[in-house]
Amino acid sequence: MITRMKLRKVLLATAGAGVLAFGLGVSSAHAVTVQDNLFFGDDNELSDNDAETLNDIAEGGTPGIIDVGDTLSGIIGWGTVEQLTFGGATHSLLPPNNELSGVFEAEVVSKTWLSDGLDGLAGTADDVYGFTFGPSASFELTYGTGAMVALYEDNGTGDIFTRLGATQASDIADATDGGGSYVWTWGMNGEADEQWVAVGVQGPEFVETSTTLAVYNFQLSSLYDTLFPNGLGQVATGCSGGPGFVFGLNNNPCLSPGDSLIDINGGGSVLGAGAGSAWPIWTNSDATFHPNGIPEPMTLALFGAGLLGLGWLNRRRKAHA
Secondary structure, eight states, X not given: OOOHHHHHHHHHHHHHHHHHHHHHHHHHHSOOXXXXXXXXXXXXXXXXXXXXXXXXXXXXXXXXXXXTTOEEEEEEEEEEEEEOSSSOOEEEOSTTSOEXXXXXXXXXXXXXXXXXXXXXXXXXXXXXXXXXXXXXXXXHHHHOTTEEEEEEEEOSSSSOXXXXXXXXXXXXXXXXXXXXXXXXXXXXXXXXXXXXXXXXXXXXXXXXXXXXXXXXXXXXXXXXXXXXXXXXXXXXTTOOOTTHHHHTSOSSTTOOTTTSSXXXXXXXXEEEOOTTOSOSEEEEEEEEEEEOSOSOHHHHHHXXXXXHHHHHHHHHHHHTO
């Protein structure tokens, strides 16, 4: 027969053990989220696979040729995140881990002729131009003023990111998790360090070869996020003038009068599309950022509660030894 005192001891011991088990088991019990895979307090580099298309909306423009007023829009999926300073570890952002993917759109703000193109003939469609990009009005209507990139977290079991879906619409649905967990927006809010520039050939050859035909560089601000409980730090890793030097936009784009360094620094190259893709252009990008603090404060609080439960059990045992 269990007396009232013995029953109380059993319940207290069970409760203490339950706190311990819950506190220690929280991290392993849930899915590997994007936040779990980031390196807080260090520079992080994302590596992507994305695809895009040209929207010919400039009045008087030539179809297939990028002109001021046109937009480039597409999908982006970050496959890995690498720790750049302490240890150089790499985490996957691919299933079964949660994905970080989304959509982007940028409008051509300026276009400058730089040199003859691949055929060496001046004034032909494949001459090399420099471009600057800014937010597009259509994208801002959905994601807010200054928005240029919108990222979603997918649970890694459905809506898997791909550049090889049947249509662009189906790929967009996968990249945005079917309209689900919207977690991060990049863009421009008027700071002097922000830029998105590109240098490359202009014409039809742009999408007919796997040769690198353009390079681009961007420095953007974090406009909205739910991933970073303590905010973003500023990063210097990988900063360079890149194509920005061509335009004289900012001789040191990593420096900002407002916050000393940029939020998100990146760049990449433009290739022809892969076989079977609904997208005419594929690009590869890297982006560097620095999340502050320690993720998931609730998980750490529960872990601490678990340790307290363990200490309480040990004290109870010693008191009755």
